[in-house]
Amino acid sequence: MSNSQWIRVETVDGAFDAYLALPPNGKTANAQGVVLVQEIFGVNEHIRGVADQYAMDGYVVLAPDIFWRSAPRVELGYSGDDWGRAMELRKAVDVEKAVKDVEATVKALRGKLDAGAKVAAIGYCFGGLLSYLSAARGLVDAAVPYYGGGIHNYLSEATNLNVPTQFHYGALDSHITPDIVTQVSDAVKSRPNTEVFVYPNADHGFNCWSRESYHQPSAALAHGRALEFLAKSFAK
Numbered sequence: 001m002s003n004s005q006w007i008r009v010e011t012v013d014g015a016f017d018a019y020l021a022l023p024p025n026g027k028t029a030n031a032q033g034v035v036l037v038q039e040i041f042g043v044n045e046h047i048r049g050v051a052d053q054y055a056m057d058g059y060v061v062l063a064p065d066i067f068w069r070s071a072p073r074v075e076l077g078y079s080g081d082d083w084g085r086a087m088e089l090r091k092a093v094d095v096e097k098a099v100k101d102v103e104a105t106v107k108a109l110r111g112k113l114d115a116g117a118k119v120a121a122i123g124y125c126f127g128g129l130l131s132y133l134s135a136a137r138g139l140v141d142a143a144v145p146y147y148g149g150g151i152h153n154y155l156s157e158a159t160n161l162n163v164p165t166q167f168h169y170g171a172l173d174s175h176i177t178p179d180i181v182t183q184v185s186d187a188v189k190s191r192p193n194t195e196v197f198v199y200p201n202a203d204h205g206f207n208c209w210s211r212e213s214y215h216q217p218s219a220a221l222a223h224g225r226a227l228e229f230l231a232k233s234f235a236k
Contacts, residue, residue: 003021003022003023003024003026003055004019004020004022004048004052005019006018007020007062009101009104009105009108010104010108011100011104013069013097013100016064016072016101017043017065017068017072017073018064018108019043019048019051019061019062020060020061020112021048021051021052021054021055021060021061021062021063022055022060022061023055023056023059023060024055024058028060028112028113028114031058031059031060031113031117032058032060032113032118032119032230032234033060033061033109033110033117033118033120034054034059034060034062034119034120034121034122035102035106035109035119035120035121035122035131035140036050036051036054036061036062036122036127037102037122037123037124037126037127037128037130038065038123038124038126038127039086039124039125039126039127039205040076040086040089040090040126041075041076041077041082042067042073042075042076042086043063043065043075044076045210046208046210047063047124048063049209053223054122060109060113062105062108062109062112064102064104064105066093066098066101066102066126066127067089068101069093069097070089070093071089074089077210078208078210078211078212090126093126095130098130099130099133099137099139102131102133102139103134103139106119106121106134106139106140118141118234120140120141120142120143120230120233121140121142121144122145122146122226123143123144123145123146123148124147125147125148125205126149126150127145127146127148128145128146128147128149128151129148129151129154131143131148132145132148132165133157135163136154136157136158136160136161137157137160138160138162140163141163141164141234142164142166142229142234143165143166144166144167144168144226144229145165145167146168146207147168147169147170147173147175147176147204147206148176151167152180152184155183155184155187158187158188158191159191161191161194162191164193164194164229164232164233165191165195166196166225166229167194167195167196167197168197168207168222168225168226169181169196169197169198169199170198170199170203170204170206170213170215171198171199171200171201171202172201173202173203174203176204193233195229197225199218201215201218202215202218206218206219207219207222
């Protein structure tokens with residue numbers, strides 16, 4: 001995409017790269033922001049494609065390199081050695097530091113937007129967990145976690161979920177089983193402006209068109225719901 005580039009984001013621990021995608025007109029004026037948080041496979045071609053997708057929808061999108069401390073700009077596939085490497089990187093990452101990196105990304109993105117513009121965190125898999133935590137800790141104005149792995153381990157923070165948050169899960173997901181989805185749903189149902197959607201024919205990673213688990217009908221429906229949700233949330 002011609003309106004995209006890598007930029008540097010500064011933190012107290014150092015600087016890391018983030019993929020910036022701008023709307024078709026190349027302008028940030030009057031735009032809202034999205035921090036797009038990767039799966040465990042890095043800011044790879046697919047994640048950059050999703051960033052471009054939301055940019056085409058008119059958002060200014062910034063996707064941080066969450067694994068920068070151990071494997072800067074790593075790009076992995078979804079099988080074989082790449083899968084094993086991705087799992088190693090996920091186990092090694094410090095979740096609290098990763099949330100701080102998302103916070104730094106939000107700050108960098110806000111610096112490119114008009115005063116008063118809003119920022120949402122959208123994340124997939126591990127990024128879904130980080131987007132949820134970012135919302136629960138008041139770092140963003142809205143969040144859309146897709147099949148966020150590990151959210152059920154942080155449900156004590158659900159009582160702090162005060163910004164609009166929309167969850168997406170696949171009913172066929174063996175990583176995030178129906179009982180886990182129920183735990184999350186029960187924990188957030190009393191919070192304002194929360195939604196939980198479960199897609200009956202979708203597996204883990206159903207939004208990723210580069211994976212065998214990609215399910216276009218569910219991905220399209222979820223994307224439409226996310227866009228409507230963001231528009232309504234940002235209008236408040």
